[in-house]
Amino acid sequence: MCTLDALEPLPACRCGIMCYHLYSTVTLCLVYWFSPGDALDIADLTLVNPDPMVTSSDSSLHCVSSDWTSRPDSTTSSSSSILGMGRDFPLTHPQRLPVGPDTAYHHASKIEWKTRSDIFGEFYCRARKSDTNQIYTYKMLNEATFLPKSLTITVSIGEDVDICFTRRKVFAEDAVIYKNDSFIHSVPKNEIPDILVYPIQGVASSDAGLYTARSIAGAKSTSAITRLIVRKCKPGLWGPSCEHSCPVCSNGGVCHDETGECICTPGFKGQTCET
Missing domain, CATH: 2.60.40.10 (Immunoglobulins)
Structure with a gap:
């Protein structure tokens, strides 16, 4: 059943995506990806979408690795060679996007638009050496007839x-x-x-x-x-053959179907998202 008054964040298990219900007043959507590590030793990526509902020609996306240390004096960054960003939908739109380094952080990339004609769609962030693990967010125009x-x-x-x-x-x-x-x-x-x-x-x-x-x-x-x-498993189960029982995840957390770990909603942490 769908209602108009639900305000809690919805968790998504695969790749640990976390997104809030989208209303016209929402200005920030955080999408988290947690992994045990990769060749780049990046433990997690955060894709920040300041404006899921685009109302002006200025819009941006920011892909930041787990190292959030500020670099106020830095003018260069190697992040563009470490983090990849792009668009998966619609494929009819240009796929080459204005991706550049975000020098406020040690490892971060960003996309900045100056026209609205190319903003709409599904966008991703990933470590360049990992073609299969991506995190996603979405941008829609204010002209949309539905939300x-x-x-x-x-x-x-x-x-x-x-x-x-x-x-x-x-x-x-x-x-x-x-x-x-x-x-x-x-x-x-x-x-x-x-x-x-x-x-x-x-x-x-x-x-x-x-x-x-x-x-x-x-x-x-x-x-x-x-x-x-x-x-891929029925509720409460995880594993290659869905043979294991999931832990009880608190505060909206969801059991990952491949690892059995609780993927927590924003603001919660711990093995079972208890804090």
Whole structure:
């Protein structure tokens, strides 16, 4: 069921993504990726998105490694060779982005835009030597006809889920929903509710992906974006064959389906997110 009054952050297990419910007043979304380490000895990356809902031509993304030490006197950085940033959706937009070093930190990269024409989409940050582990965030334009109830939704195999979009504008057109850029559902213009719901019963791994909603005649850049992440195990289980029982994760934490560790929501820490 989708409601308008939910304010808690939604955790996403795979790659440890954490995003808040997106409303027009949200100005910051933090997306965390925790790993046991990689060739670069970077323990975690943080992708900071100051404006998920873009209202002006000035917008930015910042990818920062676990070393947050300020470098106020630094004018150069090797971070652009360490951290990679780019766009995964839509592929029709230019993929070469204005990525440069963020010299305020030891290891950080940033993207800065000066025009709105190229801001929309799904963006990622990763260690350049790690092509498979990426963290994601999303930018949508203020012209969007819908807003996602959350930037990410995480469920386990076999669970039911409602993918929800809140209508921002009244329009005399059908509403359409796409999955991974392929049409999957429409609602006649006279039947569009305040909260557009796409229900999935008994989620399968094939249901995972990027879901977008917009008016049928609207440009792709006016879409709302949310990602459905599906744990490979049933609720409460983890492991290669889902043979292990998950710990009880507190404060909205979720058991990682591959490591069994509790992935905590922002503001909490500890083995079971208890503090």
